[in-house]
Amino acid sequence: MNLKEWFKFSERKTDFSTExxxxxxxxxxxxxxxxxxxxxxxxxxxxxxxxxxxxxLASMIGTLIMGIVANYxxxxxxxxxxxxxxxxxxxxxxxxxxxxALGAVFIASVIxxxxxxxxxxxxxxxxxxxxxKQGITAGIGLFITFIGLQNAKLVVxxxxxxxxxxxxxxxxxxxxxxxxxxxLVLMVNRVKGALFLGMILTAxxxxxxxxxxxxxxxxxMPSGLxxxxxxxxxxxxxxxxxxxxxxxxxxxxxxxTTGTMLGIGEQAGLIKEGKFPNIRGALLADAFGSxxxxxxxxSPTSSYVESGAGVAAGGRTGFTAVVVALLFAxxxxxxxxxxxxxxxxxxxxxxxxxxxFLMMNGLRKIDWNDMEEAFPAFLVxxxxxxxxxxxxxVGIGFIIYPLLKIFRxxxxxxxxxxxxxxxxxxxxxxxxxx
Numbered sequence: 082m083n084l085k086e087w088f089k090f091s092e093r094k095t096d097f098s099t100e101x102x103x104x105x106x107x108x109x110x111x112x113x114x115x116x117x118x119x120x121x122x123x124x125x126x127x128x129x130x131x132x133x134x135x136x137x138l139a140s141m142i143g144t145l146i147m148g149i150v151a152n153y154x155x156x157x158x159x160x161x162x163x164x165x166x167x168x169x170x171x172x173x174x175x176x177x178x179x180x181x182a183l184g185a186v187f188i189a190s191v192i193x194x195x196x197x198x199x200x201x202x203x204x205x206x207x208x209x210x211x212x213x214k215q216g217i218t219a220g221i222g223l224f225i226t227f228i229g230l231q232n233a234k235l236v237v238x239x240x241x242x243x244x245x246x247x248x249x250x251x252x253x254x255x256x257x258x259x260x261x262x263x264x265l266v267l268m269v270n271r272v273k274g275a276l277f278l279g280m281i282l283t284a285x286x287x288x289x290x291x292x293x294x295x296x297x298x299x300x301x302m303p304s305g306l307x308x309x310x311x312x313x314x315x316x317x318x319x320x321x322x323x324x325x326x327x328x329x330x331x332x333x334x335x336x337x338t339t340g341t342m343l344g345i346g347e348q349a350g351l352i353k354e355g356k357f358p359n360i361r362g363a364l365l366a367d368a369f370g371s372x373x374x375x376x377x378x379x380s381p382t383s384s385y386v387e388s389g390a391g392v393a394a395g396g397r398t399g400f401t402a403v404v405v406a407l408l409f410a411x412x413x414x415x416x417x418x419x420x421x422x423x424x425x426x427x428x429x430x431x432x433x434x435x436x437x438f439l440m441m442n443g444l445r446k447i448d449w450n451d452m453e454e455a456f457p458a459f460l461v462x463x464x465x466x467x468x469x470x471x472x473x474x475v476g477i478g479f480i481i482y483p484l485l486k487i488f489r490x491x492x493x494x495x496x497x498x499x500x501x502x503x504x505x506x507x508x509x510x511x512x513x514x515x
Contacts, residue, residue, distance in 0.1 A: 104404025143370020309378020
């Protein structure tokens with residue numbers, strides 16, 4: 082069987098040149114992750130180069146499986162939001178060692194993999210109401226936007242009000258504003274790879290302002306993986322009773338991945354009569370990516386909504402994903418460039434802020450006139466950035482939603498799993514959170 086037959090080119094009405102262009106388009110729109118992810122995770126004490134290599138290898142593994150096994154034009158890489166949760170909420174705020182956090186990612190990924198073989202996966206997804214799903218996604222968006230604003234010192238601490246506007250006379254803070262404007266202008270004009278191009282242009286401005294020091298070399302052999310490879314502390318997860326963290330990684334990755342796959346599949350015209358062919362293979366691709374990612378040394382992977390750019394360019398088969406994976410391989414030798422870009426908050430912060438905004442899109446699916454549905458989602462949305470914890474936001478939503486339904490006489494409308502989640506989060510937040 083040749084490549085055209087394997088990837089079903091004729092059936093999906095595509096060809097090599099179209100798929101290659103689609104793969105290049107997807108890659109350009111998401112390559113910012115190789116800079117942003119190491120920049121975020123290295124704040125925990127993890128080795129930047131190690132995370133850089135782990136990010137690329139995990140992306141390649143997940144994306145290749147997605148392309149070759151599942152045959153979908155969907156790329157996989159460490160998810161924005163989960164990396165921020167890993168670094169800022171779990172490690173820096175809760176004081177969990179990054180090795181334990183990797184252990185939690187590994188356990189959650191293995192559970193995800195097992196669920197991908199069972200029907201319980203669908204039950205778990207169906208148990209969570211759409212309002213909470215969208216509230217969680219948007220809450221994570223606000224959370225990473227808040228982190229981006231903090232990193233750039235656009236938002237700073239205040240004794241009187243807890244947070245306030247930063248000093249725009251600070252060169253780095255002002256440059257962040259410039260970088261944000263550049264990225265926004267590129268995005269509203271629908272320029273492919275706007276976030277990454279915005280990074281490059283901001284870095285050029287920083288260089289002429291004397292804020293950026295060029296590395297001795299722009300290319301190097303991959304290194305540092307020995308400092309993150311097989312460093313996950315699985316036993317430490319159980320010793321520290323980090324079950325809520327496992328649950329958060331699992332739930333968010335599960336429905337975020339599923340939602341993205343369905344959206345891209347619909348866009349590509351691959352969903353027939355409401356059915357997603359070979360969804361098990363697609364979910365396994367993400368599960369394997371996350372599992373190997375934890376082993377290599379990075380936060381959970383997820384299907385990237387940026388894959389939609391490649392689909393818009395004509396991508397219809399897994400060969401698009403294969404092209405993306407091969408392009409990631411070339412970036413392995415660009416660690417000095419990535420580290421240079423990541424060293425400036427003004428370069429990475431605009432991406433965090435804008436990606437956070439893009440995650441607000443699902444809020445329109447919430448019926449804001451229905452308080453039983455909307456208020457729990459509102460609490461999730463609000464509490465994640467205010468409490469600096471995705472787990473806390475999820476937990477509060479999972480507690481309030483069933484309670485409102487009970488007191489409205491609609492207890493039977495709530496999935497039984499939601500009551501289990503409610504009890505677990507009451508125990509976690511009420512008795513174990515301190």
